[in-house]
Amino acid sequence: MNFQFESLAELLAMKGHGPFVWSAYSISIIAFAYLIWTPVKSYRDMVNRELKKRSREENAPD
Amino acid sequence: MHPIRKQRLMMVLLIVIFSSIAIGLIMFALRENLNLFYPPSKIVSGEVPHNVKIRGGGCVKPGSVQRSEHNLDVNFVITDGVADVKVFYSGILPDLFAEGEAAVINGKINDKGELEASEVLAKHDENYMPPEVAEGMKQAGGEHQKTCETINYAR
Amino acid sequence: MNWQWFHRLGSPRWFYEKTTGWLPWIALVTFSLMIVGMVWGLAFAPLDAKQGNSYRIIYLHMPVAVLSMAGYYAMAIAGAVGLIWRMKMAFIVMVAAAPVGAVMTFLALVTGSIWGKPTWGTWWIWDARLTSVLVLFFLYMGVIALQQAYQNRDTADKACAILSLVGMVNIPIIYKSVDWWSTLHQPATIKMVGESTIDPSMKYPLLIMIAALYLFFTLAVILYTRVEVLRRESRTQWVSDLLTQAANKRR
Structure with a gap:
């Protein structure tokens, strides 16, 4: 098993196929990040709503 | 339960x-x-309508590719081992287009039964191997895609 | 046979509390495998004799395509379990699997399209394989839309489960489409029976990526399931306590 390219520039260029290969990988990585981030964001929103609800209760006049 | x-x-x-x-x-x-395309045998047997857009597909017959020296015109023969169809095309061929490889052609059958192509696509196979391994197989006599290899071209 | 585990699995609270501890471990293994697979596939696997470097897209394309189909089975089976045993948890998993499966299918279509341009010479063609995968994408979207369409959650769950089951017939069609009809897409490389048609030096990163994507799918479905559990159980004491605790920590 060897590194298949002479240099980093060649790895990026991939003999002309670089734009295709790298765009496929970047789109996929963005999509994977989206799948992890969305539920984490929903959870945070739930906790934030809880926080807001509490501050409203605390500030409410007796 | x-x-x-x-x-x-x-x-x-x-x-x-x-x-x-x-x-x-x-x-x-x-x-x-x-089916995405008609094999040459169906085109030759007259099952495919003429002068309408259709797709034909088969293996590019080794030695049949003739390129023009002045422009992008190219003609070649596709075969499924039963029948041959001549294809005329003018344009850039995909990188993987080669003799002994499969191709899918979009175009019209003219009255002579030839395929006037408006688009040529390369159909690659499911085999992946490093160049050294491919070189070794070439020497052993297996160069082209499996589906195109079993065809008897010398008819 | 002891059915206790099955009933426990049916408890949203048990699932939520159990998976809290699992998450970091699954994530660690998933992302390690993914990084190893990607780096190996991109830089260390030899280039293909015919396709050159463009074939490196296979290390993403095939695993996401496998998961788009396996994920659909997971969603449909969860729906069936929900319909038969009226198990809350099964419907929650079904609803959680839909967006993850939809993204996998979307990626299979997009990476396939990007791969198609330099090899076939076109981004898209209406052959049996590509079209049936597009149908799969719409099935996932249908399940997501159906979930939103009903006010009543029980009705929505049942409708989604039935749509998933009806759509299940599409999976063997996708799998066999390249053998049944003439297509531009090539037949399968890794076969269920018989030898694979990929050189061993290129196969290992592919197997690693398939394992990574299975784990990633599991991880994402667990995350979506946990949020859906909190949403559906929001009126219960344990969820209220859990959110209060989290809010306290945040201050």
């Missing part, structure tokens, strides 16, 4: 079975139309 659950299980199975039968019948009715 509880009888009511058994009943629900039967419902689930019925949904799966009936939807499969329904889709299966639709596909049976459409069977020929689901």
Whole structure:
């Protein structure tokens, strides 16, 4: 098993196929990040709503 | 299992079975139309309408590719081992287009039974190997895609 | 046979509390495998004799395509379990699997399209394989839309489960489409029976990526399931306590 390219520039260029290969990988990585981030964001929103609800209760006049 | 659950299980199975039968019948009715392209034997036997846009596909016959020296015109023969069809095209061919490889051609059959192509696509196979391994196979006599290799070109 | 585990699995609370501890471990293994697979596939696997470097897209394309189909089975089976046993948790998993499966299918279509341009010479063609995968994408979207369409959650769950089951017939069609009809797409490389048609030096990163994507799918579905559990159980004491605790920590 060897590194298949002479240099980093060649790895990026991939003999002309670089734009295709790298765009496929970047789109996929963005999509994977989206799948992890969305539920984490929903959870945070739930906790934030809880926080807001509490501050409203605390500030409410007796 | 509880009888009511058994009943629900039967419902689930019925949904799966009936939807499969329904889709299966639709596909049976459409069977020929689901093919992407016509093989050369069907084009030669006259099953394919002339002067309308159709797709033909087959293996590019080794030694048949003739390129023009002045422009992008190219002609070649596709075959499925039973019949040959001559293809005329003017344009850039995909990188993977080669003799002994499969191609899918979009175009019209003219009155002479030749395919006047408006688009040529390369159909690659499911084999992946490093160049050294491919070189070794070439020496052993297996150079082209498997589907195109079994064809007897020397007819 | 002891059915206790099955009933426990049916408890949203048990699932939520159990998976809290699992998450970092699954994530660690998933992302390690993914990084190893990607780096190996991109830089260390030899280039293909015919396709050159463009074939490196296979290390993403095939695993996401496998998961788009396996994920659909997971969603449909969860729906069936929900319909038969009226198990809350099964419907929650079904609803959680839909967006993850939809993204996998979307990626299979997009990476396939990007791969198609330099090899076939076109981004898209209406052959049996590509079209049936597009149908799969619409099935996932249908399940997501159906979930939103009903006010009543029970009705929505049942409708989604039935749509998933009806759509299940599409999976064997996708798998066999390249053998049944003439297509531009090539037949399968890794076969269920018989030898694979990929050189061993290129196969290992592919197997690693398939394992990574299976784990990633599991991880994403667990995350979506946990949020859906909190949403559906929001009126219960344990969820209220859990959110209060989290809010306290945040201050």
